Amino acid sequence: MTDSSLGCFPVRYFCTAGHGMEQFLVEEVKSKVGAQDVIRLQGKVIFSSCANINSVTSLKSAERLFLLLNHEGPLKLPAHVNQAKASSLLQSKLTGDKEELARAAMLCISLQGAIKDRAINCQVQTEGVKKRDQDEQSHGEASQCKRKRLEHENPDGAPRDQQTERLPSVDPVTFRICCKCSGSVARYFSTQDVSKVLGASLTTLLGWRVDLKNPHLEVNVNLTDDYCLQGIPLTKFPLATRSYVQTTGLRSTVAWAMGSMAQIQPGSLVVDPMCGVGTILIEAAKEHNDTYFLGIDIDDEQLVKARGNIVHAHLEGRMQVLKASSLALPLHSASVDAVVCDLPFGRKFGTKMDAAKNLPLILSEMTRVLRVGGVLVLLLSPQLSCQIKRLITQDDAKSDSVQENDSQTEKQDCQSDGATSTEQPSSPGRKKGPPSTQETEHLYGLRRTSPLSSLRHENTIRVSLGAIDGLMHKFVKLDP
Template identity: 45%
Template sequence: MKEPRCLSRPLQYYCTAGKGMEQFLATEVVCKLSASDVNHVTGKVFFTTCADVKEVTGLKSAERLFLLLKRLPPLAEKGNAAQLIQEQIIGEHQAWTDALSLWQSLRKALEGHDLDPVGRGQSRKRKREWGESEREGPVFEGPGQVKCHVPDMETEKEAAPRVGLPLVDETPEEHGVPGCQPKAVTFRVCCRTSGAVSRRFNFQDLGRMIGVAISKQLGWRTDLKEPDLEVNVHLSDDHSVLGLPLLRLPLASRSYIKTAGLRCTVAWAMASLADIKPGSCVLDPMCGMGTILLEAAKEYQNSFFLGMDIDGSQLEKARENVQFAELNQRIELLQSSVTAIPVPSCSVDAVICDIPFGRKFGCKADMAASLPVIVKEMERVLCVGGVLVLLLSPPLSALLRRSCQRAAAAAAVSQPGEPPSQPSPGRTGGTTSSHATPVFPSLEPLGVHRVSLGTTDALIHKFRKVSVPREGS
């Protein structure tokens, strides 16, 4: 019997990520997996790691995980399309055989995770996550059937796992079936094109040609409904990427969350910005269903978390989520208004909050008018040196930035010998009154990150509290 393939050597992966999440993911793979050769493009992060594949599946800022099969230059502009596919995309037979064997070994290592790469019976609804022009193909009937589609990242239904497939170079006896021939590998192609490539080449024809070329060269058999594996191909103006998905569900599908509110990857990113340390007290004063609290509590297991919301129905769902995740001992929930947080001043180490947009869940308050009061109250309860992380809609973010600019301008024109009407530049982050009085003068802005929430974008603002505001300010 052959020696099992060693999985401790460096392996090349890539993960898809929501728009704006690429840098978070790149940082995460370095910190958690000691990854090398880390680089990213829009919607994807490539990396090499010796970490166990189960550790790789623990990434929190990624959407889907792939074993990297090939990363090649863009498809040439000139030449016969079928020939280009054969020469540039398919290439050598041995590379595919080795990739299949490695993929199967990784799948065996993941056995018991109930993760299937293809997802039989899944919903085919397609969601656009990367903000680029994409095209995808339908099911093709007839010889050389190929399916060109992208499985849904969020609405895939569960299907029975299919792991531990025979390696293509093993004998039948090694699987306890004397006298039987190993079954042929079945596959389907998931093909996407973006940018100018989608205008130069017919994506349906490309998908069909890739599938036919794989069948002819490798002897694999197409199966649209229950294939052994899926070959993902993305052809763009920057590169041609081929990968084999390792998991049935996206990494963003959290097994510990019963009812999701905010996108989990974004909630995790917000928690990662909060500089949470062991023993920290972390507050979400508008917690909704508690997604931010759950992501933070799972990642930082030696801290305490407090969630509040004025909406009793949302708070009840948060309680269900906390109980489902078995985090009752570290997450406390209570009903309260964000404008009157029932905790002492300077008593929490971090405040993380998704300010409601009024898009997914209704919001009776005028957030533009309420934002100064809300942030001032968050500033009050935050200890000096603590971090405030806010998720804002683009209009609210613009309001915040304009306020910062007005505050800096007011400070610059203050009369000599008089107390400045605004804090110095870099020490403000809030709206101003008609008298240019700073709303939250002790908050120092530390950065802004634009992220996608699917149908809309949002901006994550980070602040640090650098002083205790004077009474009456």
């Protein structure tokens, strides 16, 4: 069980994901790293892959990446079991085979060493090198001279080999345990109890040493009524921490998912009418190289941060921002291929815009600039989500009424046309041929609050934003 760069054997991983992001992660691991044996759990996805570890660490919808140690059914304790028997059953459930644990530990250390392309891991490695250099310097010049003399006397490297052989006994693997218990098992064991049982087993079986501050490995244990899951994190920081984002805004995994829902194609123009610091567009731009992105915002401070993010992400050639109001977008009708937007809601946006009051006009402007067949992706609060459903439902009812009136008008026009010459120019109100560009713009100007009937709802996904939830809506614009 090794990384593809070391032998092309599948490695068993699992990733954590925010609530609602599991389906995006399943699709991503299948398409990007050729995942097999995929198992979807709440907040987690287990999979096997032969892909290079640097490809696996580039997953955009995952929070954290783990090497899987064990995935089994839940711990079932007999009724009225005493504490000693329960601890024994827990130990046998968590420990498993000694040799398998040792191999997994060595594989984990090997994979961690192979992660070279992530800037955040390079920083961790640099800090480790500095610490090692300081430790070596503390030994004094005498020990350094002795080491050089031994290397000169043994050009074949015998002392180095001997040192490698002594490494497990002189410098054993250090570890700590992170545990979560829920459901019925939490009535028998606290997280401290589980950590104590597993820690004692690893120390006894493998000779590992506990280090709570800076261990080689962190063993994560998750015990629920549905499963027992163990793994070792492969990166010190979450995958959701993006090295190419200078000023953070919306959570990067959710921003990436919104771009994924937009079905962006090469050569498209993608617009965020309330871009903030540009997180959604930057995530989409990193995923799609042959696409142009435009961010719009009315807040000067946000635009300054967005421009800083664009420069930091090296996207100056494909992404621009401009100052304008989302209530009157400076774009031609049907000129945009996709619109993505995180509408402001919550306490921190409460004083900047009354999104609920302005939602009809904001939505109408987005629909106006979107081409037929284009995709609209919105992130809304539950309250705004209910409001947008009411708006579209009401507009559909109005559209049906307008179509019925237009049908009657057409019949009257046809009757009057029979008494006039066909060479006589028709009036602007008649339905003879497609309207001109000026007529279309005039029509949208007069009826800005009612192009919503052209939106077809395709999907809604509820995602966690931390303290609150948001709903991602996907719409496609139909031919009005």
